[in-house]
Amino acid sequence: MLHTIPGFARIGEENAFAVLARATELQRQGRDIINLGIGQPDFPTPPHILEAAVKALRDGHHGYTPATGILALREAIAADYARRYRAEVSPEHVMVMPGGKVTMFTAILMFGEPGSDILYPDPGFPIYRSMIEYTGARPVPVPIREENGFAFSAEETLALITPETRLLILNSPANPTGGVTPKAEIDKLVAGLARFPDVAIMSDEIYAQMTYDGLVHQTLLAYPEIRDRLILLDGASKTYAMTGWRLGWSVWPQALYENARKLAVNCFSCTNAPTQFAGIAALEGPQDAVKGMVAEFDRRRRIVVDGLNRLPGISAVTPKGAFYAFPNVSRTGWPAKQLASTLLEEAGVATIGGPDFGVHGEGYLRLSYANSAENIIAALRRIGEFLAARKAA
Numbered sequence: 001m002l003h004t005i006p007g008f009a010r011i012g013e014e015n016a017f018a019v020l021a022r023a024t025e026l027q028r029q030g031r032d033i034i035n036l037g038i039g040q041p042d043f044p045t046p047p048h049i050l051e052a053a054v055k056a057l058r059d060g061h062h063g064y065t066p067a068t069g070i071l072a073l074r075e076a077i078a079a080d081y082a083r084r085y086r087a088e089v090s091p092e093h094v095m096v097m098p099g100g101k102v103t104m105f106t107a108i109l110m111f112g113e114p115g116s117d118i119l120y121p122d123p124g125f126p127i128y129r130s131m132i133e134y135t136g137a138r139p140v141p142v143p144i145r146e147e148n149g150f151a152f153s154a155e156e157t158l159a160l161i162t163p164e165t166r167l168l169i170l171n172s173p174a175n176p177t178g179g180v181t182p183k184a185e186i187d188k189l190v191a192g193l194a195r196f197p198d199v200a201i202m203s204d205e206i207y208a209q210m211t212y213d214g215l216v217h218q219t220l221l222a223y224p225e226i227r228d229r230l231i232l233l234d235g236a237s238k239t240y241a242m243t244g245w246r247l248g249w250s251v252w253p254q255a256l257y258e259n260a261r262k263l264a265v266n267c268f269s270c271t272n273a274p275t276q277f278a279g280i281a282a283l284e285g286p287q288d289a290v291k292g293m294v295a296e297f298d299r300r301r302r303i304v305v306d307g308l309n310r311l312p313g314i315s316a317v318t319p320k321g322a323f324y325a326f327p328n329v330s331r332t333g334w335p336a337k338q339l340a341s342t343l344l345e346e347a348g349v350a351t352i353g354g355p356d357f358g359v360h361g362e363g364y365l366r367l368s369y370a371n372s373a374e375n376i377i378a379a380l381r382r383i384g385e386f387l388a389a390r391k392a393a
């Protein structure tokens with residue numbers, strides 16, 4: 001009998017990958033499937049980024065790099081924050097990671113242990129809770145509510161902090177809701193956090209460059225009073241359509257940086273070298289591909305929200321960021337997960353049930369609009385026909 005640690009009985013996963021596998025299997029069987037389940041841009045990585053990686057390999061950059069990432073990339077990341085946010089970040093505090101996820105894994109491992117509490121958004125990215133559970137810490141969901149436009153509430157968040165709270169996880173713009181928390185609410189939260197100086201903050205800003213309606217992203221880096229306990233999670237996956245390259249990074253406070261570096265040495269040694277060179281090209285090169293992609297997401301966002309609001313029993317608030325809509329489907333009479341799986345099997349439309357993002361996701365579906373406008377329109381038509389033909393099971 002093999003004895004693994006109890007954490008493995010509690011670790012979860014991302015159902016989006018299971019939905020993708022099922023959608024692919026149905027397609028293999030010849031079914032026509034429209035995939036609105038997937039959380040990655042449907043655009044190619046811009047060619048100049050690709051070329052930089054090829055050149056790096058040709059130039060012989062095929063070996064290990066420093067565990068924290070090559071200096072030129074860390075400098076490019078710091079310069080990008082100076083340019084976009086006027087935030088002062090030292091390259092000495094930047095860690096390059098093989099994907100955005102690795103920062104959350106590292107941060108949660110650092111603070112999670114039995115007897116500690118970690119606060120995380122619900123509905124939210126499922127790996128937050130999964131990793132918290134794995135460490136034995138108590139997962140404390142911060143409800144993210146439709147009536148607040150899926151922004152988090154400073155007051156509700158602060159009220160959940162206890163003497164056991166070690167880490168607070170924030171995410172704006174948010175997956176799965178597309179919610180963006182307004183600056184005034186973030187100001188309020190940061191002011192309130194002064195009462196809890198021992199609580200670390202991990203701000204997941206992986207969708208920072210995907211905001212709409214002229215909204216300017218409010219980074220947590222902008223608050224000097226919390227910089228000594230802020231971990232900023234960021235990366236290239238979404239912004240530069242690079243999900244498969246595995247390139248993320250994070251900004252760490254001085255006090256935690258050595259721990260993060262040691263975990264990197266123990267786990268992955270370094271991020272793929274040509275990928276890091278691609279990252280320099282991404283940050284220092286032209287940004288028009290990013291602007292074009294965001295403009296196209298904006299166009300589709302309107303199509304998806306308009307279309308959803310015309311369907312019987314469905315209502316959708318307009319997402320202000322990322323590339324997801326999170327419609328309320330409770331009035332259809334279907335439990336959300338059952339609706340998602342039946343839509344896939346019977347209508348050929350892949351979506352994700354809200355409960356896959358936490359208990360507060362019941363009654364919602366996540367639709368990614370990282371698919372063509374034509375496919376989105378066809379998917380909405382299929383959902384409408386399905387709902388008209390089928391009453392709740």
Ligand code: PLP
Nearest residue numbers: 039099100101125175206235237
């Ligand atoms: N954070 C959020 C909120 C995400 O939605 C995702 C990916 O879907 C990640 C982090 C992880 O990104 P990566 O693919 O770079 O690991």
